[in-house]
Structures are given as structure tokens and as C-alpha cells.
Amino acid sequence: MDKGLTETQKNILEYIIEVKTERGYPPTLADIAGAFGYKNRATVQQHLQAIERKGYIRRNPRISRGIELCLEDKFFVPRPILGEVAAGNPLTIYPDAIDTIELPTIARMPADSFLLRVKGESLKDAYIFSGDVVIVNPNVEAVNGAIVVALLDDAAVVKRYFLMNDHVELRSENPEYQTISLDKKYHGLRIVGTVVGIYRSMERKTG
Amino acid sequence: MDKGLTETQKNILEYIIEVKTERGYPPTLADIAGAFGYKNRATVQQHLQAIERKGYIRRNPRISRGIELCLEDKFFVPRPILGEVAAGNPLTIYPDAIDTIELPTIARMPADSFLLRVKGESLKDAYIFSGDVVIVNPNVEAVNGAIVVALLDDAAVVKRYFLMNDHVELRSENPEYQTISLDKKYHGLRIVGTVVGIYRSMERKTG
DNA sequence: TTTAATACCATACATTTGTATGTGTATTGG
DNA sequence: CCAATACACATACAAATGTATGGTATTAAA
Structure with missing residues (x-):
């Protein structure tokens, strides 16, 4: 190939x-x-x-x-760009931070939203299925309970965001995955944006 | 529009x-x-x-x-929602298409397809949540395993469709709901259409 | 009634487009 | 050395393409 x-x-x-x-x-x-x-x-x-x-x-x-x-599909490159960067480290630190995302190439992107394709099962209890396309808006402030896309030590995660008094929690809906608890000032965390919508096409697979 | x-x-x-x-x-x-x-x-x-x-x-x-x-310049396009499917109840059609949703333009809306809002938990194991909007195409032949919207004696159901040798099965992903088995020629069954896509807006609720 | 859209047809034309064929050079592996 | 490959050029041609002009019919508004 x-x-x-x-x-x-x-x-x-x-x-x-x-x-x-x-x-x-x-x-x-x-x-x-x-x-x-x-x-x-x-x-x-x-x-x-x-x-x-x-x-x-x-x-x-x-x-x-x-x-x-002849690329994977019309909207995404087949490579999960983020996560390659830190090669393994985040995976060992946070075993549940295995969600990888694919960045769009071909799609015409609007001004302030973009698309990500979710891989991994950690959000399936939030009814987000592996392969779903999430629409992310970086200009929408993350409120408590919102699903956000975050960069955690160069690994991308999609989780529910909770801001507590002294720390930030990134919770997975799936109990098999641990909640990530971070200091408010932790520098390895960057909130990319809030998930404002989810789209799933059924045209090909049965899920 | x-x-x-x-x-x-x-x-x-x-x-x-x-x-x-x-x-x-x-x-x-x-x-x-x-x-x-x-x-x-x-x-x-x-x-x-x-x-x-x-x-x-x-x-x-x-x-x-x-x-x-010019549609592609917009990321979201308002689309009318035709009605509402609640498992067991008849299809409710919104009178004048009052309800609309901002659908991302990447969502495939084939000609003649329409939007329905899903109520109820019967498909939550298929990662379809109450409140989700499904894109229904009435002109696509239902293949085995496809999720379809059907009218069964005037009661609407959203289930997986299976055509067997002698009968039709409508299965729910949720084991709490029984599989419906019907004779192939049963007249009370009408397939409204195949679900070709799902969209969930996160604007208000947190899930 | 006049006017203006909409909808469709026929013909015509200058370019554009994909493709084919042939020439030549540089580089590389056997 | 030879064959193969990548790279770039020139010329040629049938078919496709966007566009223009002019015609007919229908419908709806002014």
C-alpha cells in the first residue's frame, strides 16, 4: 500500500x-x-x-x-496525530487516556467549530460510540458537566469536565475508567473546546 | 430556508x-x-x-x-423536525414543523429524508439516547441489522430490523425489551424508513 | 392585456480537457 | 554497460464543457 x-x-x-x-x-x-x-x-x-x-x-x-x-473517508485523515507526540507516556500514566481522535482534512471547516472522530469506549455510557463524530467549539466555555475535548500531556481525551474548589476532574461516563483528578494549575492540561454536538452516520456499518 | x-x-x-x-x-x-x-x-x-x-x-x-x-460556508443549517417517536406510542407529527434543529452540514441528509426526535430508553444500548434526532430515509431498503422506524399497529417503534426466512424480527438493543416477531405478510407492520444518521445537540442538557 | 418568470428545446462556438505519441535528460540498480 | 524509472518538453486531436442566441409554451402577477 x-x-x-x-x-x-x-x-x-x-x-x-x-x-x-x-x-x-x-x-x-x-x-x-x-x-x-x-x-x-x-x-x-x-x-x-x-x-x-x-x-x-x-x-x-x-x-x-x-x-x-483514496483516503479513509472524506472528512478525516486516518492518523491520530495527537498521542503520537508523547509516545506511550500518557498511556501509562492514565490508562484510560487511550481515546484517540482524528483530525479533519478534506472537510471545509467553519470559523469556530471543528470535527473530531472519537475512538475508544470510555464514553460509551455517555452514549458516544466509537466512530462518532463530535463537533467541538473552542469558544464555548466549559461548564460543569459538559463534555470537553482536552489535551492531557499531549494525549487527547474526550470527557466530562468538572471544576471543583481546588482541582479539576475529568470523568468518564464509563465506570471502568478512572476519574482523572488534576490540580487547577496543572500545566499539562489544556481544554480544547466543548462538545456541542454528536453525529453518527449509519450508512456503512451496523455499529 | x-x-x-x-x-x-x-x-x-x-x-x-x-x-x-x-x-x-x-x-x-x-x-x-x-x-x-x-x-x-x-x-x-x-x-x-x-x-x-x-x-x-x-x-x-x-x-x-x-x-x-454556499451551504458549506455555514457549518450548521436549521432543519425542521417532522415529529417524534416514542416507543409504543403513535408517531406524533408536529403540526407546522415548528421544531427545528441546527444540523451540521456534514450530516448526510439524502433527498426525501426527514428528521424525527426519539423519546425513550429502548435504544440506549444502540447508543441512541432520548432526545436524539434521527435522520430517516424512507427510500432505503432496510437491510438486516439496520435500525428502522416502524409503525406496528399504529404504535411507533425504533428497532433493529431482521428479515428471516419466514418472519420479520424487530429487536431492541436493550435486553429489557422483548424481540418482536412477526409474520412476513403481517399487515399491521409498516416500515417508515431506515435510520441513516443520528445527531445529538448538547446545547442545554448534560445528558 | 401586458409583463415577467419559469421551463424546455435547438443550434452554434470558442475553449478547455483528458489523452496519446514522440523526444530528450538525468538518475539508479543490476 | 544496459535497462528501468522519473522528469519535463512539444505537438496533436477528439470529445467535453460553459456559454450565447433564439425560439416555444405555460403560468402568475400587475
């Missing part, structure tokens, strides 16, 4: 993704040629054929802008 | 959205003409100009598939 893309091919792929997210549709061969300074489209055609051969795009023959991206 | 658009224009807009979400790029004029049986593209051109004049799309002149959806 991961046949290495050359540097040029990688740049072209990234350009395609960029155009698609910004304009809403993929570029033509001429667009790509123009962006990279190529003097004709045949060069681009060769690169696209190579990229397709390596499985990163699918092309619809003879159809203008007929480039489909 | 679809004020101003004629029926034809609305259908074309929906077709554009559908194509874009499925293929990843908007249709050409010829695509639209083909889908609606028009014999030339000029007709489509007129409709697109009307739709653009009313502010629902933006067009990039002389550029193939240069249709941008």
Missing part, C-alpha cells in the same frame, strides 16, 4: 487535496501544470498515472477533474 | 450536493442534464443561473464543474 511517492508526486497529491478543500472540487491537469510551472499537461498526466498506480488516487477516465482521493 | 427556490431548482441543488458528496466533485452541466432528462445544457445553465441569483451556489465562470455550494 505505502509504495513511496516521490517528492514531486507527494507535492502534487498535496496540491490536489488543497485545491479540493479550498475550492470544493479537484484541479484539472492544466491547473496542476500551472501551479507547478509545467509547460504542458502531459507531464501532469504521467505523474497522476504514477500516483494512481501507487493507490493514492482513483481517476475517472476522460472526465474533467475526475480525481478521487 | 429553501425559500425562493422552485421545485425544479431545489431538485437540481440536491442533485449537485448528492454528486459532490458521492463522487467528490460537482457535476457538469451535461451530467445534470442527463440526470434530469434534459436534451441540452442550456436549460441547466438557466437553472444554475437562477439558483446562483438566489444565493445558494456560486459559479466560477468558464470553469468545468465550477459550482461551489
Whole structure:
């Protein structure tokens, strides 16, 4: 699967993704040629054929802008970016902080909300299922009991937020997972935003 | 919110959205003409100009598939909720679609689908909570295991649908509720539609 | 009645677009 | 050394594409 893309091919792929997210549709061969300074489209055609051969795009023959991206789905990159950073440490400290999230790429993001896909079972008693998409607003102040997305030592967690007199509690709805208790001034904690909505598509799997 | 658009224009807009979400790029004029049986593209051109004049799309002149959806600039779109499903009770239809919800535009709303608010606990093991809004598509054939909204002798139920050799089973995720077993030809059963998505707004309640 | 939209058709046209073919260079692995 | 690959160029062409113009019919408002 991961046949290495050359540097040029990688740049072209990234350009395609960029155009698609910004304009809403993929570029033509001429667009790509123009962006990279190529003097004709045949060069681009060769690169696209190579990229397709390596499985990163699918092309619809003879159809203008007929480039489909072969990524996991339309809204998310398949890699959980956060959590890689701290490689293991948060997992050992907080065994329940295993929720990973995926950051959106292709979706057109609004001004102040963004999407995360939840993985892990720790919130299933809050009726949030692994695979659900949560809508996060960083500008909504977290009130007690609200479900928040937080960065805890570079690991992402989705939990209920409670501000007590002297400390902050991050509770999981699932009793199998421990409540995380932190000093109010603990620097490893950053509240990313409040979960304002949850969306689940049933189109594919049965859950 | 679809004020101003004629029926034809609305259908074309929906077709554009559908194509874009499925293929990843908007249709050409010829695509639209083909889908609606028009014999030339000029007709489509007129409709697109009307739709653009009313502010629902933006067009990039002389550029193939240069249709941008203005909906995508908004993250949430108000949608009417048609009624309410409470297990065991008849479907209650809200008289004039008074109740609306801010639905994220990433939520797939296929043509002809509608929204219902779920009441009751019978599906909480399927991670559907009382108060959740389900997106129901009446035109999707229910596959085994799909969650469906059904009318059983005028009582509404939201359950998993299973078609067996000789009978139909409606199962609840919650073991406290019994599985309903029916003859295939039983006339009191009417499948209203398949649940294709779920959305939960966190605005007020904490769960 | 006139006016104005809406809705659809036919024809036409300049570009754009994907694709094919051929030439050439540089780099790399066997 | 040779073959293979990546990279870029030029030219060519059929088909597709957006657009313009003009025509007909229906409906609703002024």
C-alpha cells in the first residue's frame, strides 16, 4: 500500500487535496501544470498515472477533474496525530487516556467549530460510540458537566469536565475508567473546546 | 430556508450536493442534464443561473464543474423536525414543523429524508439516547441489522430490523425489551424508513 | 392585456480537457 | 554497460464543457 511517492508526486497529491478543500472540487491537469510551472499537461498526466498506480488516487477516465482521493473517508485523515507526540507516556500514566481522535482534512471547516472522530469506549455510557463524530467549539466555555475535548500531556481525551474548589476532574461516563483528578494549575492540561454536538452516520456499518 | 427556490431548482441543488458528496466533485452541466432528462445544457445553465441569483451556489465562470455550494460556508443549517417517536406510542407529527434543529452540514441528509426526535430508553444500548434526532430515509431498503422506524399497529417503534426466512424480527438493543416477531405478510407492520444518521445537540442538557 | 418568470428545446462556438505519441535528460540498480 | 524509472518538453486531436442566441409554451402577477 505505502509504495513511496516521490517528492514531486507527494507535492502534487498535496496540491490536489488543497485545491479540493479550498475550492470544493479537484484541479484539472492544466491547473496542476500551472501551479507547478509545467509547460504542458502531459507531464501532469504521467505523474497522476504514477500516483494512481501507487493507490493514492482513483481517476475517472476522460472526465474533467475526475480525481478521487483514496483516503479513509472524506472528512478525516486516518492518523491520530495527537498521542503520537508523547509516545506511550500518557498511556501509562492514565490508562484510560487511550481515546484517540482524528483530525479533519478534506472537510471545509467553519470559523469556530471543528470535527473530531472519537475512538475508544470510555464514553460509551455517555452514549458516544466509537466512530462518532463530535463537533467541538473552542469558544464555548466549559461548564460543569459538559463534555470537553482536552489535551492531557499531549494525549487527547474526550470527557466530562468538572471544576471543583481546588482541582479539576475529568470523568468518564464509563465506570471502568478512572476519574482523572488534576490540580487547577496543572500545566499539562489544556481544554480544547466543548462538545456541542454528536453525529453518527449509519450508512456503512451496523455499529 | 429553501425559500425562493422552485421545485425544479431545489431538485437540481440536491442533485449537485448528492454528486459532490458521492463522487467528490460537482457535476457538469451535461451530467445534470442527463440526470434530469434534459436534451441540452442550456436549460441547466438557466437553472444554475437562477439558483446562483438566489444565493445558494456560486459559479466560477468558464470553469468545468465550477459550482461551489454556499451551504458549506455555514457549518450548521436549521432543519425542521417532522415529529417524534416514542416507543409504543403513535408517531406524533408536529403540526407546522415548528421544531427545528441546527444540523451540521456534514450530516448526510439524502433527498426525501426527514428528521424525527426519539423519546425513550429502548435504544440506549444502540447508543441512541432520548432526545436524539434521527435522520430517516424512507427510500432505503432496510437491510438486516439496520435500525428502522416502524409503525406496528399504529404504535411507533425504533428497532433493529431482521428479515428471516419466514418472519420479520424487530429487536431492541436493550435486553429489557422483548424481540418482536412477526409474520412476513403481517399487515399491521409498516416500515417508515431506515435510520441513516443520528445527531445529538448538547446545547442545554448534560445528558 | 401586458409583463415577467419559469421551463424546455435547438443550434452554434470558442475553449478547455483528458489523452496519446514522440523526444530528450538525468538518475539508479543490476 | 544496459535497462528501468522519473522528469519535463512539444505537438496533436477528439470529445467535453460553459456559454450565447433564439425560439416555444405555460403560468402568475400587475
